[in-house]
Amino acid sequence: MGLAAAAALGRAGRSATVLEQFEFGHDRGSSHGTARIFKVSYPEPQFVRLAQESLVRWRELEDQTGDEILMMTGMLDVGRIEGRREALKECGADFEFLAAAMIVLISQ
Numbered sequence: 001m002g003l004a005a006a007a008a009l010g011r012a013g014r015s016a017t018v019l020e021q022f023e024f025g026h027d028r029g030s031s032h033g034t035a036r037i038f039k040v041s042y043p044e045p046q047f048v049r050l051a052q053e054s055l056v057r058w059r060e061l062e063d064q065t066g067d068e069i070l071m072m073t074g075m076l077d078v079g080r081i082e083g084r085r086e087a088l089k090e091c092g093a094d095f096e097f098l099a100a101a102m103i104v105l106i107s108q
């Protein structure tokens with residue numbers, strides 16, 4: 001978040017200094033690893049839009065660095081669906097709702 005904020009300031013023509021208590025690339029932040037969840041499925045449209053916007057930023061970062069940072073593999077979000085369909089529709093997100101029986105079929 002600190003680096004993203006500093007980068008945003010840089011894009012806005014401001015200078016920023018980021019202070020890190022550990023060494024570069026350390027593994028003592030919130031969470032680490034090569035596989036992480038990236039999703040736009042939220043019941044609140046503002047969070048869906050935030051996630052959509054962040055995807056644009058990830059791709060921009062990839063263009064700037066020449067590295068593939070975020071590889072999407074598809075995702076099955078299981079759980080409460082209240083409000084999600086409406087929020088995803090409102091934000092023009094690509095999604096599909098599956099009934100439980102369909103999920104059993106797909107996983108076989």
Ligand SMILES: Cc1cc2nc3c(=O)[nH]c(=O)nc-3n(C[C@H](O)[C@H](O)[C@H](O)COP(=O)(O)OP(=O)(O)OC[C@H]3O[C@@H](n4cnc5c(N)ncnc54)[C@H](O)[C@@H]3O)c2cc1C
Nearest residue numbers: 001002003019020021022028029030031032035036037038
């Ligand atoms: C178990 C777990 C799983 C998660 N899984 C996911 C996931 O699948 N998908 C997802 O999107 N999010 C996930 N998250 C959330 C995600 O990890 C955090 O939202 C994100 O890392 C927060 O980034 P950050 O930069 O705010 O904090 P951090 O990544 O914690 O970075 C904070 C940095 O500040 C430094 N710092 C702290 N205090 C000081 C100080 N006083 N002086 C100098 N430096 C300091 C720390 O050393 C650290 O490098 C997960 C979180 C956890 C705990």
